[in-house]
Amino acid sequence: SAVISQKPSRDICQRGTSLTIQCQVDSQVTMMFWYRQQPGQSLTLIATANQGSEATYESGFVIDKFPISRPNLTFSTLTVSNMSPEDSSIYLCSVEGGLVGNEKLFFGSGTQLSVL
Amino acid sequence: KQEVTQIPAALSVPEGENLVLNCSFTDSAIYNLQWFRQDPGKGLTSLLLIQSSQREQTSGRLNASLDKSSGRSTLYIAASQPGDSATYLCAVVTEKLVFGKGTKLTVNP
Numbered sequence: 427s428a429v430i431s432q433k434p435s436r437d438i439c440q441r442g443t444s445l446t447i448q449c450q451v452d453s454q455v456t457m458m459f460w461y462r463q464q465p466g467q468s469l470t471l472i473a474t475a476n477q478g479s480e481a482t483y484e485s486g487f488v489i490d491k492f493p494i495s496r497p498n499l500t501f502s503t504l505t506v507s508n509m510s511p512e513d514s515s516i517y518l519c520s521v522e523g524g525l526v527g528n529e530k531l532f533f534g535s536g537t538q539l540s541v542l
Numbered sequence: 543k544q545e546v547t548q549i550p551a552a553l554s555v556p557e558g559e560n561l562v563l564n565c566s567f568t569d570s571a572i573y574n575l576q577w578f579r580q581d582p583g584k585g586l587t588s589l590l591l592i593q594s595s596q597r598e599q600t601s602g603r604l605n606a607s608l609d610k611s612s613g614r615s616t617l618y619i620a621a622s623q624p625g626d627s628a629t630y631l632c633a634v635v636t637e638k639l640v641f642g643k644g645t646k647l648t649v650n651p
Contacts, residue, residue: 435583468546468631468641469586518585530576531639533585 428453428523432534439509439541446505447537449519454499459531460492463516472517475502509541544569546634548642555622556650563617563645565632570610573635577606577617580629580644589630590617622649 429452439445449458460472472492473481481494495503506513517537522529545568555561565575574593578586590599590606592615598607605618615632629644 430585432585466643468643469633470641471638520586524591530588530591531578531586531633532588533578535583535585538583 427530428455428521428532430519430521430532430534432519432537434537435535436538437540439539441510441541443509444505444507445509445539446503447517447519448503449501449534451500451521453523455521455523456499457522458496458502459520460494460502460504461518461520463518463536465515469518472504506539509539511541514539514541544572544634544636544640546632546640546642548630548632548645550645551643552646552648554648554650557622557624559622559649560618560620561622561647563619563630563632563647565615565617565642567613567615567634567640569634569636570613571636572610575606575608575615575632575634577604577615578631578633580631586631619647622647624649624651 431450433448458475461469462472463469471484472487473483475481475494475496477496477499493505519534520531523532524530547566549564576591577589579589580586592599592608603620608615626649629646631644633639633641
């Protein structure tokens with residue numbers, strides 16, 4: 427299993443500002459995943475972050491809006507830039523762990539973001 | 543495009559009742575299916591993982607089944623307890639992981 431420390435747990439931000447979310451994993455992992463969960467909706471993958479290379483963004487998400495850093499194999503940040511009320515969501519980071527061929531997803535505790 | 547549907551969206555039961563949560567998916571060519579639990583203010587906790595070659599997995603009072611051909615999975619919770627109150631999400635892996643919207647379960651003491 428993997429233990430992920432995610433912070434902040436929640437924040438209230440003003441329109442037009444940016445927020446950086448951090449995730450620290452207790453073991454080295456190749457890929458880290460960033461998800462968004464809008465109110466009443468399912469989780470949507472924003473991007474996959476690999477150490478030493480640019481993150482891979484899903485359709486509908488762009489680097490200018492959601493820049494990601496992955497400086498080493500245990501840490502990643504996601505920034506939500508130039509925020510608007512539509513960005514109010516829960517943001518979660520995730521990693522794969524477990525036995526080869528039986529990998530599971532492990533999640534951080536999430537960041538509840540409210541944009542005024 | 544894979545779509546995952548969970549029914550019901552919300553469920554309220556008295557303590558001690560056995561219950562079933564449903565998950566359906568449109569593309570049966572999945573690698574695996576995973577059930578998660580989500581508590582308010584906390585992240586997701588993995589409950590059970592079923593590989594595409596398996597038909598069910600059990601962990602304590604939880605039993606998950608998978609019928610790939612019909613595109614369905616169920617999560618059975620035996621002897622429910624108030625501590626089981628949470629949102630339960632299923633997710634399937636084809637090219638990527640696709641989540642359902644979840645079932646919000648309330649177990650009343």
